[in-house]
Amino acid sequence: MTHAQSRLTFTASGGERLRGRLRVPGDKSISHRAVMFGALAEGETVIDGLLEGEDVLATLAAFRAMGVAAEGPDSGALRLAGAGLHGLGAPAAALDMGNSGTAMRLLCGLLAGQAFDTTLTGDASLTRRPMRRVTAPLAEMGALIETAEGGTAPLTVRGGRRLHGIDYALPVASAQIKSALLLAGLYAEGETRISEPAPCRDHTERMLAGFGYPVRREAGTVTLAGGGRLTATPVSVPADVSSAAFFLVAASITPGSDLILEHVGMNPTRTGVIEILRLMGADITAVREDVVGGEPVADLRVRHAPLHGIDVLARLVPLAIDEFPVLFVAAAAASGETRVTGAEELRVKESDRIAVMAEGLAALGADVTATPDGMIVRGGRGLTGGRVHAHGDHRVAMSFAVASLMARDAVVIDDCANVATSYPTFAAEARAVGLMLAEQWHTPEAT
CATH class of the missing domain: 3.65.10.10 (Enolpyruvate transferase domain)
Structure with a gap:
């Protein structure tokens, strides 16, 4: 059964805390x-x-x-x-x-x-x-x-x-x-x-x-x-900071978490997600810094910290463009308001990531407003859980799995098969560090 012939549903039920060491796949x-x-x-x-x-x-x-x-x-x-x-x-x-x-x-x-x-x-x-x-x-x-x-x-x-x-x-x-x-x-x-x-x-x-x-x-x-x-x-390909971003947010928003992400690419044109999270109050420390094949790398230690809303700086938007789906989740967990502007590029990714994330977060109980070039997220309310659709977008699917960590009930995410495009081992590795995540494949006849 190939991904083209089947559909994958995630059921994410949160987790008490995220602990351990993890090397996410190559960039x-x-x-x-x-x-x-x-x-x-x-x-x-x-x-x-x-x-x-x-x-x-x-x-x-x-x-x-x-x-x-x-x-x-x-x-x-x-x-x-x-x-x-x-x-x-x-x-x-x-x-x-x-x-x-x-x-x-x-x-x-x-x-x-x-x-x-x-x-x-x-x-x-x-x-x-x-x-x-x-x-x-x-x-x-x-x-x-x-x-x-x-x-x-x-x-x-x-x-x-x-x-x-x-x-x-x-x-x-x-x-x-x-x-x-x-x-x-x-x-x-x-x-x-x-x-x-x-x-x-x-x-x-x-x-x-x-x-x-x-x-x-x-x-x-x-x-x-x-x-x-x-x-x-x-x-030598370093671990993908875009994949690490899901766990940076997951550990940041989950009390008791202390997670180390190994050998992450720290190219300065890619680390906007780390800078944005730090501006929101995240506790992320880079250790064992090195340069491999011209690309800087480091282990990242991330521990739970209370996040607060920010106006995302315009210069950071292109440096974090692929990570905004999970950053919107971080914003929903943060106290106060987060505003993202200048990110109209999100509308022509694998899905319209502004519309899809706003729709899904709202369905889970978040207070969000989509704008032509970004989103306003009024955070700190917690989420109720429910059913959302990833629209075949790998980053959207994984972001909603992370959102389950602050939801009262399970989050069911439809159309997740394309997670295999960038992170085929996501579900297993998420479970290994403490996220409760189940997978179910459906043939077209069953959907």
Whole structure:
């Protein structure tokens, strides 16, 4: 029974306290890029700590379909025999990216420089998500990408195009757009220069440098020239701070909790969730700090602390964009009012995360108001429990599981199968540290 053929329901009944040590799975953003750059490098790349979630496996399957030999993954270990920048071959069929917007958008840039045509498709959620934000600037570089009506997938990327570098100012702080243009820039004549309105994830720039590709980084800009080469290098993927965020919030809101999250990626473009929680009063301490493969890491110790509402600083919004579903849960637990603005990007994620979280939290008894670009949460009321819908969004499903820790009754969460895209072991690991969480699969005939 595959996830495409079945539905998963979580029943979360809270927990008395969260204790122990936990290493959450590898960082999804870094895992995607490690597969891509390893496939394009010259030589063998060995990756450890790879996230074996469905999104990353879709990226790996795409490169296998284009002729890249891979051994694994096995317990996070993967070997890639790199094909070089010009060694990929035409796939026999469309590349299915499943639920992964990162894979689809980054591959648009990479495939724009190939000699062959490629079609990219995905699941129902992915084929509703906007792609013109990537295809339009790629067209300025000379790419030809055909979209469905409305600018969505399926996408057909035409090969054999002559690309040229551009100087492009991102309209929004988006690592996916930036990365797609940089990947196209590898194949372009001249320089590609990207400027960003606010800091966003810089894993692509860090990893390009790690694979020996010259990249210039200045305040708010990144520049590279086409025509270089990538040289294979080992990659160690840190634990995903986006996955750790669920447990940072869970332990913060549950009396008696004392939890250590091991080897978490502490890239400064990703730690907005930690800073926001600390501003709300969370007790989070970083220990055993290190740098692994150019990425800072640390163990995080989080203990229960009373949270209070804040106005989330605008500069922190792009640094925590994926963590807002669970931050809304933290806000519901906090005393006073929390206001989030400037987060309209949440409306075009795997679901409309503003609408879905507001609807679900309200159904559980929270006092929330959705706004066009964020949410107002009047916290401290506690939750009643009840039934909510994750709308196939992995981060929404896990956030409502965390919300059960402050609910009087059980929280039943429908449509959770896509948790496997980023955190396939979430339920088991949540139970291991003290959250009461049951899973039930349903075939379509039973729903």
